Amino acid sequence: MTLMRSLNRALTATTGLQVRRAAKPVPKPRAAAPAGAEEAAYRRPSDEELPTDRLLRRPVFVISSVRSGSTLLRMMLGAHSRLHAPHELHLGKIAVDCGPWVSQRAMSALGLRRGDLEHLLWDRILHRELVRSGKDFVVEKTPGNAFLFERVRDCWPDARFVFLLRHPESAARSWHESDPVKRPYDKAVTEVLGYVRAVEEARRSGADGCTVRYEDITADPGREMRRLCAFLGLDYEPAMLHYGERTSGELVRGLGDWRENIRTGTVQPGRELPRDDEVAAALRPVCRAWGYVS
Secondary structure, eight states: OOOHHHHHHHHHTTSSSOOOOOOOOOOOOOOOOOTTTTTTTOOOOTTTTTHOSSOSSEEEEEEEOOTTSSHHHHHHHTTTTTTTSSSOOOOOOOOOOOOHHHHHHHHHHHTOOOHHHHHHHHHHHHHHHHHHHHHEEEEEEOOOOOHHHHHHHHHTTEEEEEEEEOOOHHHHHHHHOOOTSSSSSHHHHHHHHHHHHHHHHHHTOOOEEEEEHHHHHHHHHHHHHHHHHHTTOOOOGGGGGGGGGGGGTTTTTTTTHHHHHHTTTOOOOOOOOOOGSOOOOOGHHHHHHTOOOO
């Protein structure tokens, strides 16, 4: 007979009570954080931490609006023997869920919050693509990165940026024409306005960047590619102007203004610029700041 059983028999006979082992407390579930509340919770790696926190070295990001010629620029850069430019990866849409509180506590013990884990995943995805390509530097050009500029810069402190401009009215018309039913002209103007404002804010940030214009690329591609190569510390390669030889099988659906560029593999002249009186009122301030209207 165990001590507990003997004790309970005596207690029952004298007091009518018994002793029972206390049940283990059930942890209270943590309240769910508001959507997006932890998305910006991350730390910027220091120079000392960078070698262990990031696999990529000096990645290149094209910061642009939609319909600004980023696909054309990506293919030209990707034709360089040292630059790998995959299709749009939409890294900002890739999120990490730590699951139950025990996982959050474990990651916290490592000094990693949700944003840090997402950055590690983003870095691994791009590094994997770069290694598979056998090249030296990766180029990422998703237009949505304009809205993530600060986070991208914090994720890769050694990143380099190419700010690609195009006449905002031309971009808005092209965006509208790519799906007139889904995007009436007024809606296209509003959406493009958000992008170009984000691009301009990024340009003013003081980040390591080089500004190029779509119109200049189509007018004198050799000059602009030489300028970009100089910024990136690379030797210019004439193959960049004949990117079609290295981009067979590329998805070209919906390219609109650039379909002929992709089909021929060489840079074709862009559409004629709109007159000042044809520019939507909402776009005029940015057009003026970018030197497209007086």
